Amino acid sequence: MGTDNRPMNVVTETLSLTVNGEARKFAGPLTVAGLAQALGLDTRKVAVELNREIVPRSTYAQVPLRGGDILEIVHFIGGG
Amino acid sequence: MDGLSVLDDAWRVAGRSFASRLVVGTGKYKDLPTTAAAIEASGAEMVTVAVRRVNLSDPKAPMLQDYVSPNRYTYLPNTAGCFTADEAVRTLRLAREAGGWNLVKLEVLGPAPTLYPDMAGTFEAAAALIKDGFEVMVYCSDDPIAAKRLEEMGCVAIMPLGAPIGSGLGVQNPLMIRMIIENAKVPVLVDAGVGTATDAAFAMELGCDAVLVNSAIAHADDPVLMARAMKAGVEAGRLAFRAGRMKRTEQANPSSPTNGLIR
Numbered sequence: 001m002g003t004d005n006r007p008m009n010v011v012t013e014t015l016s017l018t019v020n021g022e023a024r025k026f027a028g029p030l031t032v033a034g035l036a037q038a039l040g041l042d043t044r045k046v047a048v049e050l051n052r053e054i055v056p057r058s059t060y061a062q063v064p065l066r067g068g069d070i071l072e073i074v075h076f077i078g079g080g
Numbered sequence: 081m082d083g084l085s086v087l088d089d090a091w092r093v094a095g096r097s098f099a100s101r102l103v104v105g106t107g108k109y110k111d112l113p114t115t116a117a118a119i120e121a122s123g124a125e126m127v128t129v130a131v132r133r134v135n136l137s138d139p140k141a142p143m144l145q146d147y148v149s150p151n152r153y154t155y156l157p158n159t160a161g162c163f164t165a166d167e168a169v170r171t172l173r174l175a176r177e178a179g180g181w182n183l184v185k186l187e188v189l190g191p192a193p194t195l196y197p198d199m200a201g202t203f204e205a206a207a208a209l210i211k212d213g214f215e216v217m218v219y220c221s222d223d224p225i226a227a228k229r230l231e232e233m234g235c236v237a238i239m240p241l242g243a244p245i246g247s248g249l250g251v252q253n254p255l256m257i258r259m260i261i262e263n264a265k266v267p268v269l270v271d272a273g274v275g276t277a278t279d280a281a282f283a284m285e286l287g288c289d290a291v292l293v294n295s296a297i298a299h300a301d302d303p304v305l306m307a308r309a310m311k312a313g314v315e316a317g318r319l320a321f322r323a324g325r326m327k328r329t330e331q332a333n334p335s336s337p338t339n340g341l342i343r
Contacts, residue, residue, distance in 0.1 A: 019136060020133040022136065024136075039134075039136055039139055040139040041134060045143055045145055045178070046134055046178060047131075047174040047177035047178035049170075054177050055177075057177065073134045073136075074131050074132060074133055074134060075131075075132070075143060075144075076129040076144050076155065076157065076175070076178060076179065077106075077130050077143075078106035078108070078112075078115055078129065078130065078144055079105060079107040079128060079129050079130025079131075079158055079160050080108065080128055080158070080245070080246075080292075080294030080295065
């Protein structure tokens with residue numbers, strides 16, 4: 001992890017993320033919790049992987065997203 | 081209930097106790113209400129579930145949890161659709177985060193048309209998962225040596241296939257299933273291949289601890305009725321196993337006394 005050099009006073013930026021295989025753009029800055037909210041997801045029922053690392057649910061509000069991040073957001077479905 | 085209640089005959093895995101010896105899958109149903117009704121009718125207490133990407137275009141779509149409550153049923157996340165150890169481990173780490181459960185069902189499959197368990201991948205994934213603190217119930221080939229090795233690695237239950245996944249052909253290799261059961265110190269579940277209630281009863285009569293059924297219920301014309309039939313089949317097979325069957329003889333033996341006949 002490099003040092004985050006973004007100035008504190010930047011209000012918006014455009015974040016290009018890959019979410020579940022789709023290229024998507026979001027207004028930043030954004031945390032995992034903010035992304036879930038933007039996507040309309042109930043975080044109690046999903047799990048999030050950021051660049052192949054699990055993001056613990058308790059940390060969603062503290063984990064910032066950066067351009068180019070790759071996320072997988074999964075849930076339980078019927079299966080045998 | 082009568083004196084032969086199955087309620088006094090629980091089986092245990094990973095420190096949990098289950099009265100029902102039928103484990104059911106939640107896949108392949110036409111809709112979630114049917115899934116819920118069939119699982120209710122089956123009497124199962126443990127259900128397998130899959131882990132998949134959330135549909136971002138419809139995030140408010142009904143979810144399995146809304147119909148099959150994880151508070152009521154023990155969710156057993158599986159790795160269906162995983163063809164490598166890496167995919168299986170990654171999937172179950174996500175499942176653990178989504179649900180908070182360490183108890184999982186590992187399956188690493190070989191390619192179609194057999195979808196037979198890939199045992200090299202299964203061993204690799206089982207080792208990684210056990211090291212990472214998972215309690216692993218493992219789908220495997222009907223191979224007593226492989227089954228024993230999985231047990232010795234620390235898997236909490238062994239789940240040999242009865243027949244290829246989704247085939248409904250019943251237990252094809254009862255001799256090997258029986259050898260696995262007789263050698264095992266952890267629960268053995270017949271997984272995959274059950275087609276109808278007699279197959280489930282037959283698996284239980286071999287002495288396995290439980291049976292896992294999905295397609296046979298979900299693809300029946302009436303899934304709820306078949307779920308009830310599977311419950312009865314598993315209970316009948318278990319009771320018959322406990323009762324101990326009569327010896328087979330290759331000659332007739334009259335059922336009524338032969339003396340006192342009128343002449």
